[in-house]
Amino acid sequence: MSGGRSVPKAVNDALARWGGTTSRRDFLKTSGLFVFGLSGAGAVGAGRWGYGTEPSGDESSEPASYPDPDFLQLDSWLVVHEDGSATFYVGKTDGGQGTGTATQQMMCDELDLAFDQATVVMGRTDMTVDQGGSGGSDAIERDAMVGRRIAAEARRVLLEMASERFGVPVEALGVNEGVISLRDDPARTVSYGELIGGRRFDVALTGGNINATTGVASIKPVQDLKLVGRSIPRYDIPGKVDASLEWAVDVRLPGMVHARNVRPPFAGATLAAIDESSVRDLPGFIRVVSEGNYVAVVCEREEQAIEAAERLVVEWEKPATAPFPASDHLFDYMRGAERVPGSGGRGAAQTQGDPDGALASAATVVEAAYDIPFHGHTAIGPAHALADPSDGQMTIYTNDMKPYSHRTGIAEFLGMDPEQVRVIWMEGPQLYGRTAADDAGFEAAYLARELGRPVRVQWMRHEETAWDTKGPAFAIDLRGGLDADGNLVALDYRGRIANYAHVGYNQARTVLIAQLMGFRPERPPPGGARGPDEMYHIPNRRQETRAVRFPLAFETPLRTGNLRDPNGPQTTFAGESFIDELAGAAGADPVEFRLRLLHGTSDDDEAFRRARSIAVVEAAAEAYGWDARPSPGTVGSGRVLAGRGIAYAYRARTTIAVIAEVEVDRETGRVWVRRMVCAHDCGLVINPNGLESTIQGNLLHGISRTLYEEVRFDGEKVTSVDWRTHPTLTHMDTPERIDVVMVNGDPNPERPDLRPYGAGEPSHRPVPAAIANAIFDATGVRMRRLPLRPERVLGELG
Amino acid sequence: MSEITLRVNGETHTLDVDPSTPLLYVLRNDLGLRGPRFGCGLAQCGTCTVLMDGRAIRSCNRPVSRSTGEITTLEGLPEDGELHPVQQAWIDEQVPQCGYCQNGQILTAAALLSYSPSPSDDEIREGMNRVLCRCMTYYRIQSAVKRAAEAMAEGEDR
Numbered sequence: 001m002s003g004g005r006s007v008p009k010a011v012n013d014a015l016a017r018w019g020g021t022t023s024r025r026d027f028l029k030t031s032g033l034f035v036f037g038l039s040g041a042g043a044v045g046a047g048r049w050g051y052g053t054e055p056s057g058d059e060s061s062e063p064a065s066y067p068d069p070d071f072l073q074l075d076s077w078l079v080v081h082e083d084g085s086a087t088f089y090v091g092k093t094d095g096g097q098g099t100g101t102a103t104q105q106m107m108c109d110e111l112d113l114a115f116d117q118a119t120v121v122m123g124r125t126d127m128t129v130d131q132g133g134s135g136g137s138d139a140i141e142r143d144a145m146v147g148r149r150i151a152a153e154a155r156r157v158l159l160e161m162a163s164e165r166f167g168v169p170v171e172a173l174g175v176n177e178g179v180i181s182l183r184d185d186p187a188r189t190v191s192y193g194e195l196i197g198g199r200r201f202d203v204a205l206t207g208g209n210i211n212a213t214t215g216v217a218s219i220k221p222v223q224d225l226k227l228v229g230r231s232i233p234r235y236d237i238p239g240k241v242d243a244s245l246e247w248a249v250d251v252r253l254p255g256m257v258h259a260r261n262v263r264p265p266f267a268g269a270t271l272a273a274i275d276e277s278s279v280r281d282l283p284g285f286i287r288v289v290s291e292g293n294y295v296a297v298v299c300e301r302e303e304q305a306i307e308a309a310e311r312l313v314v315e316w317e318k319p320a321t322a323p324f325p326a327s328d329h330l331f332d333y334m335r336g337a338e339r340v341p342g343s344g345g346r347g348a349a350q351t352q353g354d355p356d357g358a359l360a361s362a363a364t365v366v367e368a369a370y371d372i373p374f375h376g377h378t379a380i381g382p383a384h385a386l387a388d389p390s391d392g393q394m395t396i397y398t399n400d401m402k403p404y405s406h407r408t409g410i411a412e413f414l415g416m417d418p419e420q421v422r423v424i425w426m427e428g429p430q431l432y433g434r435t436a437a438d439d440a441g442f443e444a445a446y447l448a449r450e451l452g453r454p455v456r457v458q459w460m461r462h463e464e465t466a467w468d469t470k471g472p473a474f475a476i477d478l479r480g481g482l483d484a485d486g487n488l489v490a491l492d493y494r495g496r497i498a499n500y501a502h503v504g505y506n507q508a509r510t511v512l513i514a515q516l517m518g519f520r521p522e523r524p525p526p527g528g529a530r531g532p533d534e535m536y537h538i539p540n541r542r543q544e545t546r547a548v549r550f551p552l553a554f555e556t557p558l559r560t561g562n563l564r565d566p567n568g569p570q571t572t573f574a575g576e577s578f579i580d581e582l583a584g585a586a587g588a589d590p591v592e593f594r595l596r597l598l599h600g601t602s603d604d605d606e607a608f609r610r611a612r613s614i615a616v617v618e619a620a621a622e623a624y625g626w627d628a629r630p631s632p633g634t635v636g637s638g639r640v641l642a643g644r645g646i647a648y649a650y651r652a653r654t655t656i657a658v659i660a661e662v663e664v665d666r667e668t669g670r671v672w673v674r675r676m677v678c679a680h681d682c683g684l685v686i687n688p689n690g691l692e693s694t695i696q697g698n699l700l701h702g703i704s705r706t707l708y709e710e711v712r713f714d715g716e717k718v719t720s721v722d723w724r725t726h727p728t729l730t731h732m733d734t735p736e737r738i739d740v741v742m743v744n745g746d747p748n749p750e751r752p753d754l755r756p757y758g759a760g761e762p763s764h765r766p767v768p769a770a771i772a773n774a775i776f777d778a779t780g781v782r783m784r785r786l787p788l789r790p791e792r793v794l795g796e797l798g
Numbered sequence: 799m800s801e802i803t804l805r806v807n808g809e810t811h812t813l814d815v816d817p818s819t820p821l822l823y824v825l826r827n828d829l830g831l832r833g834p835r836f837g838c839g840l841a842q843c844g845t846c847t848v849l850m851d852g853r854a855i856r857s858c859n860r861p862v863s864r865s866t867g868e869i870t871t872l873e874g875l876p877e878d879g880e881l882h883p884v885q886q887a888w889i890d891e892q893v894p895q896c897g898y899c900q901n902g903q904i905l906t907a908a909a910l911l912s913y914s915p916s917p918s919d920d921e922i923r924e925g926m927n928r929v930l931c932r933c934m935t936y937y938r939i940q941s942a943v944k945r946a947a948e949a950m951a952e953g954e955d956r
Contacts, residue, residue, distance in 0.1 A: 096895030240897030241888045243833040243872040250832045303823045380837055380932040381898045429898040430933050461838040700934030723842040731926040734936040
């Protein structure tokens with residue numbers, strides 16, 4: 001199997017370089033490829049992420065081709081160098097939650113390397129196996145478990161090599177930090193570098209798909225892990241603090257030019273005419289490129305492109321019908337609109353028992369409606385990419401969180417063979433789903449092909465805020481029935497969601513440039529969502545969500561895509577606010593009421609979600625110092641009212657409970673979340689400090705979406721276009737105290753096979769309900785429509 | 799185009815650019831600096847922050863012709879090869895997530911501590927308030943500013 005064509009060329013190059021057969025300079029010259037930091041312990045900062053600066057048009061380089069790395073080859077995943085250090089090739093991307101560092105911890109543990117003896121290369125389609133990039137909070141739960149199995153397999157092979165060398169059985173050997181020794185004679189050692197440094201393993205793996213890839217070796221029991229569970233500092237932070245890290249925004253290539261888009265001023269507008277003379281004489285002007293309703297200006301310098309895009313005179317025709325209602329009328333529209341046939345999706349319509357009968361005979365029936373507007377990603381840095389069309393290939397430097405679908409999507413869009421396209425992921429502004437449909441890379445690649453030179457695209461702020469993909473709006477109606485003892489006997493949840501034609505992952509027909517050029521998906525997704533995820537025992541219940549659509553389904557700034565924990569914060573806002581309303585109607589304490597619903601059955605499901613739900617609710621209440629009483633408390637007469645609220649949810653196999661303590665200023669309407677407690681059970685914790693950072697981000701982003709964020713629009717365009725018209729959380733709003741409690745609620749907490757569950761997003765979803773419940777506790781007024789900006793709060797307080 | 803002289807991180811640069819060019823693009827594209835980044839172009843978010851004569855300013859809408867002071871970017875913050883105490887505090891507190899805005903956070907904190915060496919919690923919130931972070935690392939930033947203030951006070955005492 002040696003010389004297998006699918007071991008990444010760069011891996012062979014790296015091995016050859018480490019084998020001393022090629023100097024660094026020659027390597028750069030002949031490959032024109034990535035130079036990753038291979039200095040072991042010192043590998044932080046630019047060296048780690050730097051890329052070859054030789055233009056790929058270098059005459060000594062062959063026309064490149066970028067086949068998929070073969071996931072069934074150990075060498076595609078892991079390389080051991082002559083000094084015994086290792087490089088791990090990981091087909092994921094790290095959005096700043098530390099998944100790269102955590103993966104390195106897990107793989108080093110299985111391989112018995114010190115953390116600093118390894119480096120990680122992530123998200124390069126020509127070098128790392130297609131693990132899908134980021135999304136679904138699965139980097140640790142699923143993909144790093146593949147990494148563990150592969151590292152375990154490499155260790156097994158190395159031990160067998162040592163066993164042969166020493167003529168002893170494997171059981172007689174021990175390993176520490178990449179050095180194998182005889183248990184009975186520790187002076188006799190051989191290092192990983194001596195055994196295989198600079199050479200390929202040539203070991204075949206098995207598995208029907210990438211996620212199932214495995215060798216023969218077993219992974220270690222949790223009790224034997226030394227690096228897992230430690231707060232090892234993230235490797236990417238030093239380079240982010242001293243400006244040495246090279247980001248996708250930083251890449252500059254010889255001959256590169258700059259482009260800016262010119263967007264339709266009204267949704268659904270049709271391009272009528274472009275007056276190129278309006279910009280032709282500007283300094284640095286190169287070209288106006290347009291096709292369909294897509295328009296861009298290309299100039300030599302960045303500021304020239306910005307000015308030309310502002311000055312280009314374009315005539316647009318308004319559509320005959322209004323594309324959508326104004327945001328002030330959104331929820332009336334959604335409740336009155338026809339439901340999309342076939343909408344709903346997996347788990348969207350479920351009935352247990354007889355909810356209508358139970359409601360009819362209930363002692364008390366509670367009804368409420370909740371409205372959640374469109375939310376934008378509004379990344380701190382607008383979309384950007386650089387595309388290099390040299391040698392008839394296409395290389396895209398991007399922060400796309402899903403580089404593999406970016407590659408196949410761009411290949412399809414341009415009609416290229418995917419093997420001619422490679423996508424190089426580099427760090428960028430927060431992803432959270434925005435860069436799963438990364439428009440700028442498609443635009444840069446299209447323009448680069450048109451111009452025959454490297455083109456860099458960056459969106460402007462107004463463009464990003466108005467035209468990025470949106471988290472869908474929801475209108476949710478709930479009814480609940482209590483029996484005479486205050487037990488919840490029926491729950492009816494009916495949701496409407498504005499996510500018809502939700503964009504996919506980097507699809508050639510749904511990215512914005514494709515839509516503007518007139519492409520349409522063959523079968524637009526009808527839309528839908530599941531209801532809130534909780535483990536409550538409610539004997540009679542119905543849960544149904546259907547999609548509604550607007551007159552304009554494409555070329556719209558209200559196109560929806562995945563936004564952090566898609567649908568979770570919205571459905572949990574309704575579900576957990578309503579549980580609080582029911583607790584109030586039952587005269588029960590909100591924590592006690594939830595625990596009663598969780599204890600209502602002894603049934604459990606996979607991963608002990610019910611037991612672990614109880615554990616997080618109890619842990620949050622204990623950490624907060626919750627005093628059991630119904631809400632609201634005694635509403636004071638002062639200017640500032642204080643209260644606390646809880647919300648709980650699960651996501652996949654992770655359980656979370658959040659308690660918010662708020663202060664409400666009755667004169668200004670300002671809400672300050674003074675304190676937050678999050679109890680979190682995601683199974684095995686890899687890096688406590690990294691997890692805490694991720695949870696803090698989820699909590700604060702949740703506060704921002706609850707208090708401030710809303711995409712607003714009139715009948716023809718989005719009017720949220722910058723940080724004034726689309727406010728976000730600031731330093732002033734930061735809680736005084738955040739307590740994160742790591743819970744292990746597994747019935748067997750010492751389980752040797754305890755797994756990590758996803759943690760990137762779950763703690764986001766309970767936040768809006770926890771805050772609204774706390775406001776109710778403080779004021780006795782229920783907030784049922786987000787966001788809770790001061791003017792709305794004042795209006796509701798009356 | 800005209801000849802512009804800039805003082806950046808202790809070095810003098812003479813460039814032939816349109817004097818109305820925002821400082822940001824000259825720093826990034828002509829001088830190859832990575833610290834200041836484009837965020838909004840409207841001086842609303844702080845991602846493009848640099849220090850000019852020790853004060854934190856927004857480089858995205860300041861013409862290069864009006865950038866005549868001594869400019870320090872994130873690259874120029876360390877002294878004698880040692881990270882600035884604010885940078886060290888950012889590592890110690892493990893502040894950044896994506897990190898895109900942290901240039902503005904770090905430089906604004908450094909400027910804040912230069913004129914208010916031991917700020918109260920409220921002074922930190924107010925002093926940092928106009929620098930936005932969409933990963934919402936504010937909580938750790940505020941801890942790191944306090945840690946840096948303490949480290950700088952200890953350094954003075956030595």
